[in-house]
Amino acid sequence: MQPGPRREIPLIHLLPNAMTLGAICAGVSAIRMAYSGDFERSVALLILAALLDGLDGRIARILKSESLMGAELDSLADVVNFGVAPAVVLYFWAMDGDQTLGWIAALVYVVCCTLRLARFNVGAKEGTLDKRFFTGVPAPAGAMLALAPLFLAQAAPQITIHPTPVAIWIAIVGCLMISRLPTLSLKLRVPARHARPLLLVVAGGAAALAAYPWAALLGADILYMLSIPFASFARRRIAH
Template identity: 55%
Template structure:
């Protein structure tokens, strides 16, 4: 008697997971480049990992190949790419001379990223499935990594050396606090616009891409500062609304 036929999957259906694993390879390689003092290349690899992280989930939904293992892979890779890797890169760039104090800042940032991802996973699975439909609670981990790298972007844009380690350490800890915050930040994938403005959006995207290619570090500084402004607006709006008791958990 023949047993059940093994389940077959197409190569196309594996593309989202391949993107996720590719992002992990980029993040781990960024750590290697940082160890070789190739910090510019390390930052570009983390940025590349963030782009792939934004694509894998959308591709999975488009191909209808979403799975539990894919979700777990995505979360684990996010922790390495946007938690562990940025912490180590910033440590090697500016914090080694601070020794214990610098390492404490790294640990605060990495643990905050871990708690952020754990809360996100729990919210999607059981406790509060609607928590992040209209936006995010706190700063998402890819955006947190880009914010944490702001001192590096500024140093490279201005052609200076590493900024003072104390400032970098305080900034890392502050970004960690933003990631585990309970305030709401917008989800740009929910952004919509009228069809008549499509041409302006396309031209704007082309201009942004050109700026990233011509002046990558200065453009990333500007994007970070714009996002900091968005966070400030979100905090002000949250302060004017009546507070609700948050659910228990991370």
């Protein structure tokens, strides 16, 4: 019996999965950098992982190379990059001296992130997701919120950060991820007249990130927290 023809795929169709694997490498490397005490590079790697996470799915759709394997890889990468990595980075940074409470808080955060991702995957498969809003804080945003104490310490070195508030904070962020609160999605439509002001805000944010990275990251976290009540109001308004 003659074997069937071998299936070939364009090399460029491997790019999205390669980006996802690169994001995993960035997240795991962030843990290594945190263990070495290099928290600036650790945060930079987590931001890189978030950027790759935001691009891999979009590129897969552009190339029409979506696959079940890619979807599973993306979900596993999110657990590593936005669940395990931020919790371990914060543990090494602030909570290593408070091992019991700090480690419990880190585990609570990781478990909440995992549950949030599982809920999202189930909703995606069942087609019950509201694409205009997320339910609970999404994993990448949760990771950036969890790192807010580190951003604050770097932006204002004169402030002393104690382990216990950090532990409480990341547990709160974990609860926000598994909550039923609506949060903004980039797929939410805005009036065309607001497009230019929004682009100016994005450009200003990018400039601030380049000039004052820690203050800009902390400011982004504050703005995101303020957006949560707005998302609840917007969702109720759309529903009526």
